[in-house]
Amino acid sequence: MSEIISTSAPGKVILFGEHAVVYGFPAIAIAINRRVKVSIIEGNETSKSLFTPDLFPKNQFDLTNEHIIPEQLKAIFFLLKKTKVIERLSYGQQILIKSQIPPSAGLGSSAAISVSLAMLGTILSNQELQLENINKIAFEAEKIQHGTPSGIDNFVSTFGGGVFYLKNSLKRIDLSKISFKIVIINTKVTRNTKDLVLLVKKRYEEKKDYVQELFNEIKTITEQAKVYIEKGNIDKIGELMNENQVALEKLGVGHKKIIEAINILGNEGALGAKLTGAGGGGCVIGIFDSKEESSIAVQKAKEEGFEAFTTEPSKIGVIENGIKKD
Numbered sequence: 001m002s003e004i005i006s007t008s009a010p011g012k013v014i015l016f017g018e019h020a021v022v023y024g025f026p027a028i029a030i031a032i033n034r035r036v037k038v039s040i041i042e043g044n045e046t047s048k049s050l051f052t053p054d055l056f057p058k059n060q061f062d063l064t065n066e067h068i069i070p071e072q073l074k075a076i077f078f079l080l081k082k083t084k085v086i087e088r089l090s091y092g093q094q095i096l097i098k099s100q101i102p103p104s105a106g107l108g109s110s111a112a113i114s115v116s117l118a119m120l121g122t123i124l125s126n127q128e129l130q131l132e133n134i135n136k137i138a139f140e141a142e143k144i145q146h147g148t149p150s151g152i153d154n155f156v157s158t159f160g161g162g163v164f165y166l167k168n169s170l171k172r173i174d175l176s177k178i179s180f181k182i183v184i185i186n187t188k189v190t191r192n193t194k195d196l197v198l199l200v201k202k203r204y205e206e207k208k209d210y211v212q213e214l215f216n217e218i219k220t221i222t223e224q225a226k227v228y229i230e231k232g233n234i235d236k237i238g239e240l241m242n243e244n245q246v247a248l249e250k251l252g253v254g255h256k257k258i259i260e261a262i263n264i265l266g267n268e269g270a271l272g273a274k275l276t277g278a279g280g281g282g283c284v285i286g287i288f289d290s291k292e293e294s295s296i297a298v299q300k301a302k303e304e305g306f307e308a309f310t311t312e313p314s315k316i317g318v319i320e321n322g323i324k325k326d
Ligand code: MEV
Pocket: 014, 017, 018, 019, 020, 021, 022, 106, 108, 146, 148, 149, 150, 151, 152, 153, 193, 197, 277, 278
């Protein structure tokens, strides 16, 4: 099976400001060096199909039959239709989606898929590649997937690097002065961003003043963090992450597995740790200034039954991997 064309886009971690960002408050996120790759493959079958081995390992879906596409793949199908990829595929060709990003874990895997597909569609249609447009198209799919997302996930995945995100506006954050190792622990408690965003909405409607106060706290933390990131003060960044975690727990998106993971990171010397993304399970991040300590933390987390790995910020947003000619 030969690859005709492929695109790829990164996952992300939110360092500060998740949930509050949905209500127009700022957040800070960085792209990470784990990616999704989307390819068109010349297969040996006669249909137009979709294969997502990291999401549904055993299944291959016939793209010409909308009725058999499972609910979880609706956003992908929407994008393939909207960008006319299905129309342009020849019979016998397959869309293959491979991901290094654990799904439903807060690391932006769905956004990375949407962004990669949006770029694939743009390339196939011979339109000019404008990242703003790719971001916009991906955001439409994110709305199908997550209800009322802020847009931060697709934004970071499209543009890469560090981003201070405020109401759809991009401010790059200069990451050149800080150097840290990020340990990600996946609690393996799968959850759904849409449900958690709805849970916070419900709390907001029930206890508006209290939640508003928490959002204001998170805003102050995020604004301070921007300054410390740009100054390269990693100790302060760690302290602020811990403060952000307390506010997220008060917001109701904590979980006992999150606390367990944070404790492992703290015991092994993390300068700060918090949940990342929607919470309720998913992933926890901790930052370290020592490579040795970060490796030990990964090891300890694995011994306790978690999935864990170290990651680094990535400047590379969505890219075309190259057209291979037979
Ligand atoms: C999801 O990665 C982060 C949330 O803030 C939702 C969003 O921003 O769309 C929970």
